[in-house]
Amino acid sequence: MKVELGFGNTTQTVRIRDEKLQDILLPNAVPHGLTGAAEVRRALREPIASRPLREIVRPGEKIAVITSDITRPLPTWEIMPELLEELYAAGIGSGDITLVFALGSHRLHTEKEKRKLAGKRAYEEIACIDGDINDCVHLGVTSRGTPVDIVRAVAKADRRICLGNIEYHYFAGYSGGAKAIMPGVSTRAAIQANHSMMTEPLACAGNMKENPIREDIEEAAAICGVDFILNVVLDEHKKIICAVAGDVTEAHRAGCTFLDTLYEKKIKEPADIVIVSQGGAPKDMNLYQTQKALDNAKHAVRDGGIIILAGSCREGLGERTFEEWMTEASKPEELIERVRRDFKLGGHKAAAIAMVLEKAEIYLVSELEPAFVETLFMTPFDNVQAAYETADAKLGGRGREATVLVMPYGGSTLPRVLSPVLQEKLSEHTGA
Structure with a gap:
C-alpha cells in the first residue's frame, strides 16, 4: 500500500505491506449537499x-x-x-x-x-x-x-x-x-x-x-x-x-x-506505529502548529509505540516561549513539572509534547536540522519512508509484525478506541 501525506506545499509517500496496515484514518463518507x-x-x-x-x-x-x-x-x-x-x-x-x-x-x-x-x-x-x-x-x-x-x-x-x-x-x-x-x-x-x-x-x-x-x-x-x-x-x-x-x-x-x-474514527485497538501528518500547509508551518496532529495521534498508539510525525516546520518552532521551554529542558519530565508549577502560554505545548513522550517515541520528519531535532527529544528524519522502516525494524521482528495506523489529516481526525462491549457487538455482527 502506498500512502500519500501532505508535507508543507508538497507531499511525502510511504509504502506499507498490506498485512501490517491496520487502517488509514480518512474522513468518513458523509452525505452533504451544497459546498x-x-x-x-x-x-x-x-x-x-x-x-x-x-x-x-x-x-x-x-x-x-x-x-x-x-x-x-x-x-x-x-x-x-x-x-x-x-x-x-x-x-x-x-x-x-x-x-x-x-x-x-x-x-x-x-x-x-x-x-x-x-x-x-x-x-x-x-x-x-x-x-x-x-x-x-x-x-x-x-x-x-x-x-x-x-x-x-x-x-x-x-x-x-x-x-x-x-x-x-x-x-x-x-x-x-x-x-x-x-x-x-x-x-x-x-x-x-x-x-x-x-x-x-x-x-x-x-x-x-x-x-x-x-x-x-x-x-x-x-x-x-x-x-x-x-x-x-x-x-x-x-x-x-x-x-x-x-x-x-x-x-x-x-x-x-x-x-x-x-472525522471521529473508531479503532479496535491502538497500533504499534502511528504515522501522522497535519495535511500540509499552512497547518504544518511550524512545530507549534504541527503539535496538534501529534496530540490526536497519541490516542491511536499503544504504550511503548512510535509516532511518526510529518510536518514541514519550515518556520521553525513558531513561538518564543515554546521554543525556550523546548530548548532549555534537559529531559521531557522537566516540561511537565514546569507547566504544573508555573503555567506559561507557549510552554503548555512543550508540556503537551512531553506528555506524549511519556507514552511513545516521536520520530519527526521535518525540514529542521537533525541535530536540533535531537535536542527536542525526538528522532529526526527527512522522509517518512525512512522513519517508517526504522520504526518497523525496531518494533517488529521475532515473528511479530508491527501494526501501523496512518492519519493523513491528523489535526482533524480524532481516533477513539472502541469499548470492549462495542467491539463484541461488532464482532457478532460481522462474524469476526
Whole structure:
C-alpha cells in the first residue's frame, strides 16, 4: 500500500505491506449537499437559534468581523463576499465594517498575507486589520478568574460577528465558535489564565461536557458579546462542506455534531506505529502548529509505540516561549513539572509534547536540522519512508509484525478506541 501525506506545499509517500496496515484514518463518507460559497449562503439564510443577520444589524452601526489568522485553514476569502452581501443588504456601509484577524499569541501578518486571507473584494472594500493585543479594553472577569481583555476594535464595535473553522482541539474540545474571542482577540495574560486549565481531565479533544476551558471561553464571549457566528467544516481538501450560522453556542454545537460524523474514527485497538501528518500547509508551518496532529495521534498508539510525525516546520518552532521551554529542558519530565508549577502560554505545548513522550517515541520528519531535532527529544528524519522502516525494524521482528495506523489529516481526525462491549457487538455482527 502506498500512502500519500501532505508535507508543507508538497507531499511525502510511504509504502506499507498490506498485512501490517491496520487502517488509514480518512474522513468518513458523509452525505452533504451544497459546498463552498453556496453552502455559506444557505447557512446565512437558515440561521440556528437566531434571527437572520440582516435583521440583527442596523445602518450606521460599527461591525467587527473576527476571523482566523494565517495559521488556520479557514477560507475567509470565500466566506467574506457572502457575508458582505448580507451586511450590505441590511444597509451597512463598507466604511462601517472592519475585518479583524484574530492573532491570539501568533505573529502579525504582512499586507500581502492580509490580502490573501481577506480576499480581493474584502481587502479593497473594508478595513482589514490585525487584532492589537496591546490596545485592549477590560470588560470583566470570568467566574474562573480569567480577565476579559478584548482588542479595542472588537470591544468597541456595535456588533460582533465571529468566523471560524470547526475541528478538534486538544483541550478546548473543538475549535470555532467563541474561540474567535478567547483566545482570538484576547491578551496574552487572558489566554494564559484560560489555557492554564489544560491539565484538567475533562479538557480534551472532542469533549464539551463540563470542559472547563470551553466553559470559560464561552463565558468570556458572553461578557464581550457575540451577535452572530458563521463557522464552517472543511473536508480533507480544505473545501467547505458544511456551514453553520447564528447563535454563538447553538450554531457551534450543530457544527461540532457534523464534524463528529466526518472525522471521529473508531479503532479496535491502538497500533504499534502511528504515522501522522497535519495535511500540509499552512497547518504544518511550524512545530507549534504541527503539535496538534501529534496530540490526536497519541490516542491511536499503544504504550511503548512510535509516532511518526510529518510536518514541514519550515518556520521553525513558531513561538518564543515554546521554543525556550523546548530548548532549555534537559529531559521531557522537566516540561511537565514546569507547566504544573508555573503555567506559561507557549510552554503548555512543550508540556503537551512531553506528555506524549511519556507514552511513545516521536520520530519527526521535518525540514529542521537533525541535530536540533535531537535536542527536542525526538528522532529526526527527512522522509517518512525512512522513519517508517526504522520504526518497523525496531518494533517488529521475532515473528511479530508491527501494526501501523496512518492519519493523513491528523489535526482533524480524532481516533477513539472502541469499548470492549462495542467491539463484541461488532464482532457478532460481522462474524469476526
